[in-house]
Amino acid sequence: MKKICVTLLLSAITVVSVLAQDKSNSGDLSFTYVDLGLSVLWADCNLGAAAPSEYGNYYAWGETEPKAFYSWENYHNYEPPRDEPLEEYDELLQELRQIGGDRGRNRGRNYEPLKLQPANDAATVLLGAEWHMPTIDDYNELYANCDYDTVTVNGVIGLRYTSRIAGYEDRSIFIPYGGYMDGTEITGEYLAFWTWTSESDTYSWDGDSSATYVSTSNTVNPSFFYLDEELRVGIGTKPSLAGNHRYIGLNIRPVRRYDSDTLTSFELSTANLGLDYGEIVKVNAVSRPSGRQIENGNIQWGTSSDQVAVCKDGKVTAIGVGTCVITAEYNGQKAQMTVNVTMPELIPVDLGLNVKWASANMGASSPRKAGAYIAWGDTSPKAGLYLRDDYKTVWTEKLEPENDAVMVRIGGGWRMPDADDLWELKNKCTWQSIDTKDSCGYIITSNVPGYEGRSIFLPAVGYKTDREGRVGMNQMSYGSYKTITYNTSVADVSLGSPFKWEGCPIRPVLDTGEGKKAGPDPVKPLNHDAMVDLGLSVLWADCNVGADSPEECGARFAWGETAEKTYYTKDNYKLNGKYNSWEDRNKLDAAHDAAHVNWGGEWRMPTKEEYAELFKNCEWADTTINGVEGFLFTSKVPGYTSNSIFLPFTNGGIYKADRGLYLTSDAAFRYENSCAVFTISKFKSGTNDEIDLGLENYEDWGCPNSEIHIPSRNRYEGGWVRAVCPK
Numbered sequence: 001m002k003k004i005c006v007t008l009l010l011s012a013i014t015v016v017s018v019l020a021q022d023k024s025n026s027g028d029l030s031f032t033y034v035d036l037g038l039s040v041l042w043a044d045c046n047l048g049a050a051a052p053s054e055y056g057n058y059y060a061w062g063e064t065e066p067k068a069f070y071s072w073e074n075y076h077n078y079e080p081p082r083d084e085p086l087e088e089y090d091e092l093l094q095e096l097r098q099i100g101g102d103r104g105r106n107r108g109r110n111y112e113p114l115k116l117q118p119a120n121d122a123a124t125v126l127l128g129a130e131w132h133m134p135t136i137d138d139y140n141e142l143y144a145n146c147d148y149d150t151v152t153v154n155g156v157i158g159l160r161y162t163s164r165i166a167g168y169e170d171r172s173i174f175i176p177y178g179g180y181m182d183g184t185e186i187t188g189e190y191l192a193f194w195t196w197t198s199e200s201d202t203y204s205w206d207g208d209s210s211a212t213y214v215s216t217s218n219t220v221n222p223s224f225f226y227l228d229e230e231l232r233v234g235i236g237t238k239p240s241l242a243g244n245h246r247y248i249g250l251n252i253r254p255v256r257r258y259d260s261d262t263l264t265s266f267e268l269s270t271a272n273l274g275l276d277y278g279e280i281v282k283v284n285a286v287s288r289p290s291g292r293q294i295e296n297g298n299i300q301w302g303t304s305s306d307q308v309a310v311c312k313d314g315k316v317t318a319i320g321v322g323t324c325v326i327t328a329e330y331n332g333q334k335a336q337m338t339v340n341v342t343m344p345e346l347i348p349v350d351l352g353l354n355v356k357w358a359s360a361n362m363g364a365s366s367p368r369k370a371g372a373y374i375a376w377g378d379t380s381p382k383a384g385l386y387l388r389d390d391y392k393t394v395w396t397e398k399l400e401p402e403n404d405a406v407m408v409r410i411g412g413g414w415r416m417p418d419a420d421d422l423w424e425l426k427n428k429c430t431w432q433s434i435d436t437k438d439s440c441g442y443i444i445t446s447n448v449p450g451y452e453g454r455s456i457f458l459p460a461v462g463y464k465t466d467r468e469g470r471v472g473m474n475q476m477s478y479g480s481y482k483t484i485t486y487n488t489s490v491a492d493v494s495l496g497s498p499f500k501w502e503g504c505p506i507r508p509v510l511d512t513g514e515g516k517k518a519g520p521d522p523v524k525p526l527n528h529d530a531m532v533d534l535g536l537s538v539l540w541a542d543c544n545v546g547a548d549s550p551e552e553c554g555a556r557f558a559w560g561e562t563a564e565k566t567y568y569t570k571d572n573y574k575l576n577g578k579y580n581s582w583e584d585r586n587k588l589d590a591a592h593d594a595a596h597v598n599w600g601g602e603w604r605m606p607t608k609e610e611y612a613e614l615f616k617n618c619e620w621a622d623t624t625i626n627g628v629e630g631f632l633f634t635s636k637v638p639g640y641t642s643n644s645i646f647l648p649f650t651n652g653g654i655y656k657a658d659r660g661l662y663l664t665s666d667a668a669f670r671y672e673n674s675c676a677v678f679t680i681s682k683f684k685s686g687t688n689d690e691i692d693l694g695l696e697n698y699e700d701w702g703c704p705n706s707e708i709h710i711p712s713r714n715r716y717e718g719g720w721v722r723a724v725c726p727k
Contacts, residue, residue, distance in 0.1 A: 346414060559675040
């Protein structure tokens with residue numbers, strides 16, 4: 001792989017363009033466009049520019065002429081025609097404001113954002129009817145089907161988009177970092193570009209609202225990273241969608257519709273296509289003599305083997321390994337291409353664990369690629385949507401070998417990971433979150449002696465569902481990797497939770513049969529005098545059960561269990577059915593009390609009333625001890641004001657911990673199979689005086705999203721324990 005560097009200097013940029021016949025109305029400038037194999041043709045320079053490296057003119061959103069000063073006072077503030085009656089519109093607007101505020105989108109609705117009319121589209125007005133400002137979908141399509149990197153052209157820094165469409169890989173466009181204008185000055189020149197779309201990001205047309213634009217930045221304050229195939233981290237860039245005030249002056253990169261064409265013949269954009277297993281590649285059918293793209297909805301696609309590859313709406317999906325012929329038929333004309341699908345070799349990485357982890361996902365040729373998306377229990381990816389109705393239902397909670405996609409497709413000791421494998425990966429490795437050029441993910445580095453520094457990269461590349469949706473520029477910030485066991489919570493390793501029928505990538509493991517499953521160590525015994533007297537009805541421990549110091553998290557327990565586990569599910573919970581009758585639905589017995597069983601003596605788990613007493617009689621503050629964040633509770637009781645205890649945040653898992661989950665000995669009052677959990681969080685929405693602790697027999701003693709409250713939680717998920725004992 002060619003390593004991308006933001007300091008790369010190029011004296012020129014290769015742009016394959018075709019001269020457009022339209023002339024600009026603002027001079028003798030003739031606009032050229034670049035065919036990237038997408039649904040629209042992209043101009044090779046900004047509106048008002050004579051070359052790709054020029055910034056061009058700046059326009060307020062909806063205005064068609066540049067100006068010297070940009071402010072609300074001189075903004076035209078027009079209002080396009082509304083399709084709905086005014087009364088209905090006002091009711092809708094009021095509803096949206098109640099849900100999301102004046103400027104927020106109503107994400108729960110499927111309404112389209114408001115769009116510019118042709119008379120207020122600067123590209124249409126200045127270049128002619130075939131040109132227009134890009135829509136949000138146009139930019140999303142550009143993002144999803146192009147690679148991008150920061151380069152310098154004729155001394156001007158900017159972002160280059162290079163097509164990944166088969167047959168168009170040598171074509172690109174360049175958008176210079178021209179900043180934006182607010183008032184009379186250009187802000188952000190050389191640092192970023194801001195270009196308008198033709199759509200508003202709100203449903204309100206009042207003056208104090210925003211329109212959607214696309215931006216990216218270079219690496220003055222780098223926050224985005226990429227990983228190459230050798231797991232080397234570098235600095236890169238990532239475009240993003242956002243909203244801004246409409247009066248601000250931004251650049252515009254026009255797009256053009258395809259010209260109409262008299263068909264004499266047509267062909268596919270490539271005659272031979274090589275794919276990795278599970279890979280999806282878009283191909284285009286182009287008409288002759290013009291070479292314009294034909295709308296895929298008008299093409300009948302076929303395949304010689306639906307066990308190798310299929311094509312739907314121009315997207316070829318590699319279903320299996322082998323060779324087949326994809327055919328296309330349009331207006332009596334036929335075209336075809338040969339598709340060869342191979343399975344990339346899995347490279348084992350020895351992290352010193354009981355299994356070796358593959359360096360990349362199943363079907364992926366590099367660590368940062370997604371590979372094949374497969375429904376749980378299926379052994380092949382699907383073309384198009386992952387629908388519940390066409391799912392081959394797997395009723396078991398653990399896959400048999402014939403339903404393990406890795407064992408079926410690869411074999412040789414490779415399989416899907418199980419919960420113990422994932423627990424070990426989490427607890428014996430360091431997880432570093434990064435944001436790559438194409439997706440987010442984690443660098444996972446071994447902490448096992450003798451294996452330090454060995455790593456794998458796990459990309460967060462989303463999952464496929466039954467909804468088409470848009471490919472959002474910021475969408476790939478999560479991922480989901482299923483184990484052999486369905487719906488497993490593994491020590492807070494959580495990258496998503498799709499349904500069985502939804503498609504997920506798979507990271508295989510190599511089981512040599514030599515390893516022995518490693519579970520948690522026994523809970524550490526209490527080895528010091530842990531009692532702290534806060535002047536309350538009980539003495540509090542100075543650390544969690546299973547910890548040696550106040551800042552250690554200690555052991556995690558399912559409610560009513562007294563030992564740690566590698567994973568926590570309903571199926572492996574030992575107290576199913578207990579403490580659920582009205583007569584017994586109160587507090588844990590001593591035999592099921594993790595504090596009493598592990599520490600002995602008179603130690604036990606606190607009640608929710610004792611946590612309420614701690615809260616009401618202590619000053620509390622977000623504090624960090626030895627790099628661990630948590631809450632310090634300092635007694636307000638006269639004579640004890642120098643005494644305090646520290647409760648660390650516990651729920652970090654592979655993420656940074658931002659709250660603590662502490663079990664009480666109380667079963668939940670209203671819900672079966674749940675328990676009351678003392679929760680501390682640094683997200684502030686109230687004060688001591690605003691939190692009501694006077695509601696008897698009610699789990700939520702505080703306010704949701706406040707600093708301290710006691711909600712209910714599934715018993716099998718568990719939490720951590722801070723013990724108490726009587727005076």
